Amino acid sequence: MNDDFYIGYFDQSPRRIAGHTRWLVVLLAMLVAGLAVLLAARQAPAEPGTFEFGVKRTFEGVLYESPLPLLHSVSSVGAVTNYLLVGEGKHGLPAFARGHEGERVRFQGSLIQKGIAQMIELNDAKSFTVLGVASAQERLAASETIGEAVLIGELVDTKCYFGVMRPAVGKVHRACALRCLSGGVPPGLLVRDNQGDAIVLLLTGPGGQPLKFDVQWAARQVEAGGKLFINEGVTRLEVERLSLAMDESRQVRLSLDRN
Numbered sequence: 213m214n215d216d217f218y219i220g221y222f223d224q225s226p227r228r229i230a231g232h233t234r235w236l237v238v239l240l241a242m243l244v245a246g247l248a249v250l251l252a253a254r255q256a257p258a259e260p261g262t263f264e265f266g267v268k269r270t271f272e273g274v275l276y277e278s279p280l281p282l283l284h285s286v287s288s289v290g291a292v293t294n295y296l297l298v299g300e301g302k303h304g305l306p307a308f309a310r311g312h313e314g315e316r317v318r319f320q321g322s323l324i325q326k327g328i329a330q331m332i333e334l335n336d337a338k339s340f341t342v343l344g345v346a347s348a349q350e351r352l353a354a355s356e357t358i359g360e361a362v363l364i365g366e367l368v369d370t371k372c373y374f375g376v377m378r379p380a381v382g383k384v385h386r387a388c389a390l391r392c393l394s395g396g397v398p399p400g401l402l403v404r405d406n407q408g409d410a411i412v413l414l415l416t417g418p419g420g421q422p423l424k425f426d427v428q429w430a431a432r433q434v435e436a437g438g439k440l441f442i443n444e445g446v447t448r449l450e451v452e453r454l455s456l457a458m459d460e461s462r463q464v465r466l467s468l469d470r471n
Contacts, residue, residue, distance in 0.1 A: 261326035261375030263333075270339075271295065271332055272318040274346040279420030280398055280448065281305040283317075283332060284352040294352070294446050296331040296398055296414075298324075298371045302388075304396025308337045316343040316350065326374040328445060329412065333371075358440035361449065363413070364457045365403035367425075367434045369393050373400060373412060386431035394427045401436055401449060413440070414448040423451055433457040 273285030273295075281297040281304065299306035309319070320339040324331040334340070369392035372380040379385055381402065393399055400412040415436065417423040437453040 355443040389430035
């Protein structure tokens with residue numbers, strides 16, 4: 213009788229077949245674990261960024277819709293913070309916060325933060341309160357002109373990039389970025405500075421109007437030309453020319469040295 217003959221409904225397989233199978237399973241398990249470790253080691257580290265989902269803070273300051281939706285807030289010790297404003301989900305400034313340009317407001321929302329860039333998701337309409345017209349001392353200072361620039365970078369939606377999603381760049385994020393940008397989330401241009409660090413320039417149209425562009429360009433390399441402005445930590449490019457980059461692998465390094 214052949215000892216290697218195996219009948220499937222027996223409780224135990226022949227010893228030689230069982231031994232081979234056992235070693236094969238062990239080797240396959242080690243191979244899968246090794247591949248998992250290798251792939252994890254080759255992954256780029258997740259970019260920093262936080263979204264306080266479900267956490268509501270109270271914010272107060274002067275609301276602006278143009279050239280970008282933001283809240284200009286000054287603390288009791290004089291520290292200035294400018295928060296970009298978006299709505300819930302894949303939407304820009306919600307309807308309940310519109311029509312209050314230059315007015316002092318108070319509301320609750322969730323903080324989104326990446327480095328010095330800060331944004332608020334307005335997700336509590338009932339908490340939105342108008343406190344009155346802001347005084348001259350409370351208003352946002354005038355923008356400073358840095359100069360003309362032609363830059364190549366990735367067209368990103370700032371809400372996801374500042375901390376709501378990871379990753380928030382490239383082809384894997386394109387469908388999400390397209391929906392965010394079509395919903396009114398402020399667009400940004402992801403470029404590199406002289407040290408190779410990523411920086412996002414906020415994009416507006418001529419005269420500080422909302423930028424008109426093809427949302428199908430989301431997460432793709434574009435070439436943008438126009439005037440650079442900086443205002444209390446907020447850097448934006450007033451776009452006069454925008455097109456898909458001919459060479460999508462190329463980037464122009466950005467220097468914000470105004471000297």
